Amino acid sequence: MNREVVSVNASVTINEVAKVMEDTKVGAIVVMENNTPIGIVTDRDFAIKVASHAYPITDSIKKIMSSPLITIGTNESVWSIADLMHIRGIRKLPVVENDKVVGIVTATDLVKQFATATEEDMLKMYHQSVIKVYKTYSPYK
Numbered sequence: 001m002n003r004e005v006v007s008v009n010a011s012v013t014i015n016e017v018a019k020v021m022e023d024t025k026v027g028a029i030v031v032m033e034n035n036t037p038i039g040i041v042t043d044r045d046f047a048i049k050v051a052s053h054a055y056p057i058t059d060s061i062k063k064i065m066s067s068p069l070i071t072i073g074t075n076e077s078v079w080s081i082a083d084l085m086h087i088r089g090i091r092k093l094p095v096v097e098n099d100k101v102v103g104i105v106t107a108t109d110l111v112k113q114f115a116t117a118t119e120e121d122m123l124k125m126y127h128q129s130v131i132k133v134y135k136t137y138s139p140y141k
Contacts, residue, residue, distance in 0.1 A: 001095055001103040007032045010039075014050060014064060015057035017041055028092040030101050031065045037101050039065035042092055071096040072105065079125040080132065082110050 006024045008017055010033040017029055021043065031039040041061055049055060049064040071094045072081060081093060085107060095103040117125070 001105045001109060003103045005030055005094065005101050005104050007037070007101065008061065009033070010060070010062055012061050013058050014046075014055060014061055017061045018046060018057070021046075027106070028104060030069070030094055030104075031061055031067075036099070037069050037071070037094060037096070039067035039069050040092065040094065041065045044091070066090075069094065071101075073097065074102065077125065077128050078110060078113050079129045081105055083129070085110070 006020060006026050006028075007030040008020060010031050021027070021029060021041075027043045029041050030037050031041060039062070041064060045064050045066065050057070055063055070084070070088055070090060072084065074095055074097045076084075076095075085091060085093065091107040093105045094101045095105060114122075
């Protein structure tokens, strides 16, 4: 998880956010309104929404942000984060604690975690996922 999260106010333009992304060298920016995270803009949003739909760069960032914002808590397991990313088709997840964004987890973070995991770590993650499936779908709850 990267604890240095870049955010912008919802009133800024697409062009301003592109400049912030370039200056800070990040691939995702959280969009805030009244100190509340309401969306996220990723480099992929620029590639797909701005380039293919030809939105003017003077439009509000709200036009291309992904919303509602999908977040995770600080106690989520690696396996559940990977599962959520897969199900929702996303690559970046803001981490929220007490209604504040405290970090962001990326698909790259997960790859690094899995690449360095021991066999014991993998078995533990697998066990957690089996329990989740059982609790979700078992008629014997």
